[in-house]
Amino acid sequence: QKEVEQDPGPLSVPEGAIVSLNCTYSNSAFQYFMWYRQYSRKGPELLMYTYSSGNKEDGRFTAQVDKSSKYISLFIRDSQPSDSATYLCAANLGTGRRALTFGSGTRLQVQP
Amino acid sequence: SQTIHQWPATLVQPVGSPLSLECTVEGTSNPNLYWYRQAAGRGLQLLFYSVGIGQISSEVPQNLSASRPQDRQFILSSKKLLLSDSGFYLCAWSSGSYNEQFFGPGTRLTVL
Numbered sequence: 001q002k003e004v005e006q007d008p009g010p011l012s013v014p015e016g017a018i019v020s021l022n023c024t025y026s027n028s029a030f031q032y033f034m035w036y037r038q039y040s041r042k043g044p045e046l047l048m049y050t051y052s053s054g055n056k057e058d059g060r061f062t063a064q065v066d067k068s069s070k071y072i073s074l075f076i077r078d079s080q081p082s083d084s085a086t087y088l089c090a091a092n093l094g095t096g097r098r099a100l101t102f103g104s105g106t107r108l109q110v111q112p
Numbered sequence: 113s114q115t116i117h118q119w120p121a122t123l124v125q126p127v128g129s130p131l132s133l134e135c136t137v138e139g140t141s142n143p144n145l146y147w148y149r150q151a152a153g154r155g156l157q158l159l160f161y162s163v164g165i166g167q168i169s170s171e172v173p174q175n176l177s178a179s180r181p182q183d184r185q186f187i188l189s190s191k192k193l194l195l196s197d198s199g200f201y202l203c204a205w206s207s208g209s210y211n212e213q214f215f216g217p218g219t220r221l222t223v224l
Contacts (some may be wrong), residue, residue: 003156006155010149032211034212034213036215041200041218041220042217042218043118043202043215043216043217043218044156044202044215045215046212046213046214046215049211049212075173088155088156090156092211094211097172098145100156100213101159102155102156104154104155105154105155106195112159
């Protein structure tokens with residue numbers, strides 16, 4: 001079993017829709033959670049960073065972590081064609097070893 | 113502001129040839145540095161990380177090696193490439209105090 005699981009998609013939505021992207025994880029020791037956006041043939045770009053459970057909002061993006069169910073979500077409001085990319089969730093233990101454990105990514109397509 | 117560079121951007125090499133990929137970071141000092149590999153349609157796999165000059169930790173046994181000759185320079189090498197070494201190689205950095213990692217543009221390596 002992978003430590004961080006993501007549905008690979010593709011997820012296709014019309015422009016303006018609310019998008020929900022999700023990950024589950026198995027290691028209860030994970031403390032920090034991140035969402036990255038990766039355009040084709042580019043390096044990942046950090047979108048959101050959260051610590052422990054709770055919500056964090058930044059513009060059209062909201063990250064949500066539920067440690068009790070080991071569930072991570074990213075919501076995108078008013079989705080745009082420029083949001084079309086692969087979204088990667090990642091988790092980190094927070095101390096000592098700082099390497100991130102990534103999901104395999106969900107490909108999102110926003111149709112104009 | 114901090115920037116991270118990788119070169120070359122693309123590389124096509126024959127099996128058995130050597131490899132050297134370079135990563136440099138500007139605008140910060142004593143960063144943690146990471147090498148990841150991303151296979152097609154897959155998540156990122158951590159290969160090496162470094163918390164200081166000459167300090168390298170290997171995550172996955174393989175025919176690759178890493179070196180950190182200067183504070184903001186990280187090099188990924190191989191003496192003899194295998195077909196299975198093909199992939200998208202990403203360098204990342206983080207501040208010693210924080211868990212967010214920031215990625216470079218990547219090097220796409222094809223071994224023929």
